[in-house]
Amino acid sequence: MAVLSVVGNGCKRILQMKKILSIACVALLLAGCTTLGDARLAKGTGIKRTYDASFNTAWKAAVCSVNGLGLSIATENKTDGYILAQRGMTAFSYGENVAVFVYRKGANKTEIEVVSKRAVSPNITARNWTEKVLNGVNGCL
DSSP: OHHHHHHHHHHHHHHHHHHHHHHHHHHHHHHTBOOHHHHHHTTTSSEEEEESSOHHHHHHHHHHHHHHTTOEEEEEETTTTEEEEEEOOOSSOSOEEEEEEEEEEETTEEEEEEEEEESBTTOTTOOOOHHHHHHHHHHHO
16 A cells, blocks of 8 residues: 555655646747737837938838738838838747838838847747848849
8 A cells, every 4th residue: 555655645745746837838939928018119229220211112122121021021111110020830830920011211212120129039930030031122122
């Protein structure tokens, strides 16, 4: 009988440890998650380029670039000058969230800023879309 109670207690402890470890893993993953809202709130922290183009022309080029890269546009707000896009989970990434900001700098001068965030912070294989989007704008102008 004593042997059975020791084995039974050992199994219970193992199950408790597995449960605690599972909860800790989920908590770590959730703590490192970003959303499209986080990408938008990071305005001012991205890479910027200035283009010799009107706001409307640059806006169309930004949309063209994002679409051309296969990102899914979640929000286009031309009045406030931002585009929110994302790429879902792939075999190599848990996904990325991208914010593109278009600023009027003059009649024919526009600045575009791109912020790219990993959907899950520890995801080291996630793409940084910043340069790809900005280079795509050049191609769409």
